[in-house]
Amino acid sequence: MALAKRIIPCLDVDKGRVVKGVQFVDIRDAGDPVEVAKKYNQQGADELTFLDITASHEARETTIHTVEQIAAEVFIPLTVGGGIRTLEDIRNMLNAGADKVSINSAAVKDPDFVKRAAERFGSQCIVVAIDAKSVSAEGETPRWEIFTHGGRKPTGIDAVAWAVKMCDNGAGEILLTSMDKDGTKDGFDLGVTRAISDAVPVPVIASGGVGNLQHLVDGVINGGADAVLAASIFHFGEYSVPEAKAFMRDNNIEVRL
Amino acid sequence: MNRKQVAVIDYGMGNLHSVASALKHIGPDIDVAVTSDRETIANADHVIFPGVGAIRDCMAEIRKQQVDKAVAEVMASGKPMLAICVGLQALMNFSEENNGVDCLNVFSGKVKFFAGNPRFKAAHDEGSASGERLKVPHMGWNTVEQRLPHPLWHNIENGGRFYFVHSYYVEAEQKELIAGACHYGIDFTAAMAEKNLFAVQFHPEKSHTNGLQLLTNFLNWDGKW
Numbered sequence: 001m002a003l004a005k006r007i008i009p010c011l012d013v014d015k016g017r018v019v020k021g022v023q024f025v026d027i028r029d030a031g032d033p034v035e036v037a038k039k040y041n042q043q044g045a046d047e048l049t050f051l052d053i054t055a056s057h058e059a060r061e062t063t064i065h066t067v068e069q070i071a072a073e074v075f076i077p078l079t080v081g082g083g084i085r086t087l088e089d090i091r092n093m094l095n096a097g098a099d100k101v102s103i104n105s106a107a108v109k110d111p112d113f114v115k116r117a118a119e120r121f122g123s124q125c126i127v128v129a130i131d132a133k134s135v136s137a138e139g140e141t142p143r144w145e146i147f148t149h150g151g152r153k154p155t156g157i158d159a160v161a162w163a164v165k166m167c168d169n170g171a172g173e174i175l176l177t178s179m180d181k182d183g184t185k186d187g188f189d190l191g192v193t194r195a196i197s198d199a200v201p202v203p204v205i206a207s208g209g210v211g212n213l214q215h216l217v218d219g220v221i222n223g224g225a226d227a228v229l230a231a232s233i234f235h236f237g238e239y240s241v242p243e244a245k246a247f248m249r250d251n252n253i254e255v256r257l
Numbered sequence: 258m259n260r261k262q263v264a265v266i267d268y269g270m271g272n273l274h275s276v277a278s279a280l281k282h283i284g285p286d287i288d289v290a291v292t293s294d295r296e297t298i299a300n301a302d303h304v305i306f307p308g309v310g311a312i313r314d315c316m317a318e319i320r321k322q323q324v325d326k327a328v329a330e331v332m333a334s335g336k337p338m339l340a341i342c343v344g345l346q347a348l349m350n351f352s353e354e355n356n357g358v359d360c361l362n363v364f365s366g367k368v369k370f371f372a373g374n375p376r377f378k379a380a381h382d383e384g385s386a387s388g389e390r391l392k393v394p395h396m397g398w399n400t401v402e403q404r405l406p407h408p409l410w411h412n413i414e415n416g417g418r419f420y421f422v423h424s425y426y427v428e429a430e431q432k433e434l435i436a437g438a439c440h441y442g443i444d445f446t447a448a449m450a451e452k453n454l455f456a457v458q459f460h461p462e463k464s465h466t467n468g469l470q471l472l473t474n475f476l477n478w479d480g481k482w
Binding site: 003071073122202224 | 279281310311389398399418422440462
């Protein structure tokens with residue numbers, strides 16, 4: 001027996017509703033976040049990730065309230081991301097009941113923010129989210145760069161080097177989303193997942209592109225992911241968390257049943 | 258009948274919301290106080306000694322706020338106490354974290370860095386060759402082998418999974434006090450038990466059914482076994 005690979009349903013939340021878009025457009029409603037969180041908790045999800053995709057100032061209060069409601073009923077780890085910019089934001093989310101926060105754009109703007117956050121709150125609760133996009137042409141050595149602002153803004157920063165730097169700064173986990181794959185249901189970008197998983201000492205969560213259960217298996221076995229994150233396959237009832245775990249177990253992956 | 262009083266010791270390190278929230282969920286008729294007040298702690302029926310973050314800062318606050326004295330008083334009183342995560346680590350002699358920090362000496366043994374252990378490194382390198390790597394922190398759901406028959410394991414399957422998140426592990430010298438063991442590249446101490454004290458490396462408040470059962474067992478425990 002060993003450490004189990006984790007299955008993490010992701011709640012993308014916009015104005016108090018769980019939504020799911022394809023490459024950040026064409027948004028579909030997937031329900032009330034508290035009800036959705038309870039459902040996944042009952043199904044045996046290993047963790048939950050809550051991403052506030054609007055993250056406007058007004059939405060912040062709603063998010064804190066929703067996180068409080070989820071934390072009062074769900075006793076598995078909860079990561080909250082979206083618009084985390086200051087130590088105060090982190091403190092508010094942890095006080096609301098989050099176990100970890102996910103930092104993305106704010107880390108790109110100020111890499112030392114991650115260092116200060118890890119020193120203040122501990123690496124165990126600092127997840128750095130990386131949105132990576134392939135920038136190499138066909139036939140070239142594969143290369144990925146990071147994008148911010150929901151995948152709209154290029155930064156010119158190499159994704160693998162960035163992941164290593166974030167771990168040096170104290171990130172306890174990397175949440176890696178492929179912007180090329182997100183919403184496509186074509187499967188994870190296994191190349192960038194493997195490259196980053198091999199390069200960093202901390203656990204890597206693969207995200208973006210899951211369309212079936214084989215994709216989850218591929219993410220772990222070929223991508224080297226420690227955890228796999230998915231949204232729409234669970235939200236719209238295509239698969240349940242127990243089905244996903246049974247499939248992974250049948251493919252010789254250690255899971256918590 | 259008086260409501261049961263549970264004190265969660267707060268010394269300013271980390272987020273104790275989860276522990277309090279899980280206790281309220283399983284025992285709606287209990288009072289949970291998140292506190293550093295020695296009198297409140299002394300008057301509680303059950304005490305929880307949690308801990309999150311780096312050991313140097315934790316130990317500094319524990320000494321500054323006299324949590325060390327409160328813990329010693331609770332131990333002597335015979336009332337049930339549950340230490341969680343860095344709470345367990347703080348009970349050992351010494352931690353390697355932050356260039357070495359002296360701890361509370363309740364249990365004999367050290368707190369060590371996973372990646373500093375040659376056997377862990379060997380397991381890591383062997384895994385890397387087959388495409389599987391042992392990451393640090395040890396984060397996620399791992400199995401706990403129950404080494405002692407203890408009331409806190411009641412209704413929990415031997416080998417059941419709990420949620421861990423830590424980069425340093427406890428190597429206990431008093432093997433007879435190891436109540437639970439875990440394996441991650443190497444064997445390490447997941448739980449210790451002595452008299453009215455039970456201490457765990459994992460997070461019961463985040464361990465779903467098994468964790469809530471352990472907390473229920475703790476609330477039902479009279480501190481004897």
